[in-house]
Amino acid sequence: xxxxxxxxxxxxxxxxxxxxxxxxxxxxxxxxxxxxxxxxxxxxxxxxxxxxxxxxxxxxxxxxxxxxxxxxxxxxxxxxxxxxxxxxxxxxxxxxxxxxxxxxxxxxxxxxxxxxxxxxxxxxxxxxxxxxxxxxxxxxxxxxxxxxxxxxxxxxxxxxxxxxxxxxxxxxxxxxxxxxxxxxxxxxxxxxxxxxxxxxxxxxxxxxxxxxxxxxxxxxxxxxxxxxxxxxxxxxxxxxxxxxxxxxxxxxxxxxxxxxxxx
Amino acid sequence: xxxxxxxxxxxxxxxxxxxxxxxxxxxxxxxxxxxxxxxxxxxxxxxxxxxxxxxxxxxxxxxxxxxxxxxxxxxxxxxxxxxxxxxxxxxxxxxxxxxxxxxxxxxxxxxxxxxxxxxxxxxxxxxxxxxxxxxxxxxxxxxxxxxxxxxxxxxxxxxxxxxxxxxxxxxxxxxxxxxxxxxxxxxxxxxxxxxxxxxxxxxxxxxxxxxxxxxxxxxxxxxxxxxxxxxxxxxxxxxxxxxxxxxxxxxxxxxxxxxxxxxxxxxxxxxxxxxxxxxxxxxxxxxxxxxxxx
Numbered sequence: 018x019x020x021x022x023x024x025x026x027x028x029x030x031x032x033x034x035x036x037x038x039x040x041x042x043x044x045x046x047x048x049x050x051x052x053x054x055x056x057x058x059x060x061x062x063x064x065x066x067x068x069x070x071x072x073x074x075x076x077x078x079x080x081x082x083x084x085x086x087x088x089x090x091x092x093x094x095x096x097x098x099x100x101x102x103x104x105x106x107x108x109x110x111x112x113x114x115x116x117x118x119x120x121x122x123x124x125x126x127x128x129x130x131x132x133x134x135x136x137x138x139x140x141x142x143x144x145x146x147x148x149x150x151x152x153x154x155x156x157x158x159x160x161x162x163x164x165x166x167x168x169x170x171x172x173x174x175x176x177x178x179x180x181x182x183x184x185x186x187x188x189x190x191x192x193x194x195x196x197x198x199x200x201x202x203x204x205x206x207x208x209x210x211x212x213x214x215x216x217x218x219x220x221x222x223x224x225x226x227x228x229x230x231x232x233x234x235x236x237x238x239x240x241x242x243x244x245x246x247x248x249x250x251x252x253x254x255x256x257x258x259x260x261x262x263x264x265x266x267x268x269x270x271x272x273x274x275x276x277x278x279x280x
Numbered sequence: 281x282x283x284x285x286x287x288x289x290x291x292x293x294x295x296x297x298x299x300x301x302x303x304x305x306x307x308x309x310x311x312x313x314x315x316x317x318x319x320x321x322x323x324x325x326x327x328x329x330x331x332x333x334x335x336x337x338x339x340x341x342x343x344x345x346x347x348x349x350x351x352x353x354x355x356x357x358x359x360x361x362x363x364x365x366x367x368x369x370x371x372x373x374x375x376x377x378x379x380x381x382x383x384x385x386x387x388x389x390x391x392x393x394x395x396x397x398x399x400x401x402x403x404x405x406x407x408x409x410x411x412x413x414x415x416x417x418x419x420x421x422x423x424x425x426x427x428x429x430x431x432x433x434x435x436x437x438x439x440x441x442x443x444x445x446x447x448x449x450x451x452x453x454x455x456x457x458x459x460x461x462x463x464x465x466x467x468x469x470x471x472x473x474x475x476x477x478x479x480x481x482x483x484x485x486x487x488x489x490x491x492x493x494x495x496x497x498x499x500x501x502x503x504x505x506x507x508x509x510x511x512x513x514x515x516x517x518x519x520x521x522x523x524x525x526x527x528x529x530x531x532x533x534x535x536x537x538x539x540x541x542x543x544x545x546x547x548x549x550x551x552x553x554x555x556x557x558x559x560x561x562x563x564x565x566x567x568x569x570x571x572x573x574x
Contacts, residue, residue: 066332067332079345133353163411166407188368190378
């Protein structure tokens with residue numbers, strides 16, 4: 018019986034179909050280990066070999082990777098939530114209630130989206146903390162740190178715009194408190210220094226542009242929805258590609274320079 | 281005590297406790313690693329500089345890490361529901377109204393500064409300051425391994441900003457601020473009707489110089505005095521430069537990098553100073569002008 022299965026397996030492995038999908042066999046050789054990385058579109062983000070300290074979770078804390086994982090979780094749960102949610106003031110809250118009470122796995126998807134979002138803010142901060150403490154922003158990685166700072170602010174904006182979408186008391190008042198700051202923008206806000214002198218009023222300043230009105234209302238909901246679901250993830254995604262690519266181009270994860278004498 | 285449990289067990293406050301615990305844990309871990317590296321000639325990281333294959337040595341760690349995170353996240357999502365309060369009502373302001381938790385440090389600073397500083401200027405300086413770090417810190421040591429000895433100033437400054445001015449203020453804003461944004465102990469009942477006397481005075485008034493004259497117009501003497509105090513604060517940078525001009529570090533740093541570093545550093549340090557001035561001497565403004573107050 019087993020003999021037949023083995024025969025079938027080796028036959029199958031010789032077919033054009035199999036060979037077109039899998040480029041190498043799975044014997045544990047150095048060559049296959051390398052091919053496992055370079056022949057895989059997802060894994061080839063990695064180099065084939067890295068220094069041993071970089072696999073040590075005590076060194077990296079894994080926070081960058083966890084942040085990326087949470088971003089993927091958020092993308093998947095977010096898309097599922099979009100099937101049930103309409104970003105209009107008359108529907109939004111009812112859709113939330115529907116999602117929490119009547120949709121199969123609705124609460125799980127929403128809970129996971131919210132907790133992963135909070136967790137991502139924390140892991141992004143810890144990632145930055147680790148990168149700072151190991152001096153990994155030093156040459157040649159200076160610009161990748163700058164991209165990281167932009168990604169940090171994008172993470173906060175993503176979380177902040179998502180905060181409004183449930184359209185409950187918690188949402189609109191948290192966003193009201195947050196966006197009230199924009200009133201006071203110097204030059205561009207109607208309550209900021211030199212704002213009124215430059216003709217800023219409540220209905221033409223930077224806060225008005227952000228909210229699409231003079232207070233947090235239905236146009237704000239739509240604006241934040243578009244920013245949250247399209248604009249910010251798109252910009253974040255592009256910058257993430259640059260961020261990851263530059264890690265490779267700048268010589269992989271940071272480590273002591275063992276070629277020079279001082280380390 | 282009952283109240284403490286109530287605010288700690290609020291689902292949206294759990295991340296703050298998580299942040300606090302994780303930040304302290306990792307600060308301790310990094311400190312331990314730095315201390316160990318500083319004791320020996322070769323860093324632990326340099327001892328592990330030999331190459332290994334990513335498959336399986338790194339992929340294994342990544343896979344297990346992802347698994348652990350997903351298990352925790354799934355349990356968290358099963359056990360705790362995301363909050364959903366009453367429908368949005370622009371006519372009903374909750375007291376206290378709080379921003380999302382990660383902005384509570386900034387909302388806390390709003391007590392001590394006008395919104396254009398706390399809500400716009402300080403966040404902008406935080407972002408610019410963070411982005412500037414790689415270009416103003418030209419110390420080549422400590423690249424790729426934990427150390428404290430080799431970059432004391434950089435690490436102390438960053439930890440001061442991150443742990444005290446960011447993390448600690450978020451905790452303060454969440455657990456110590458109740459209705460009317462008044463200070464409450466975490467175990468204290470949030471009394472909506474608590475009356476707090478407004479006894480704030482301006483910095484110049486500590487020295488007997490009134491901010492406004494009898495006819496309610498601004499006192500030019502107070503304005504000049506306030507401006508002098510602020511200019512004097514930033515003059516510390518000039519004095520320090522003249523003092524250290526000929527040192528090796530200052531020569532390498534150069535005037536431009538030094539100016540940016542000194543400005544960002546003094547601005548950051550001014551924040552806790554204003555907080556202390558408010559909490560001890562009830563100081564409201566250092567400088568009052570017709571256009572803005574600091």
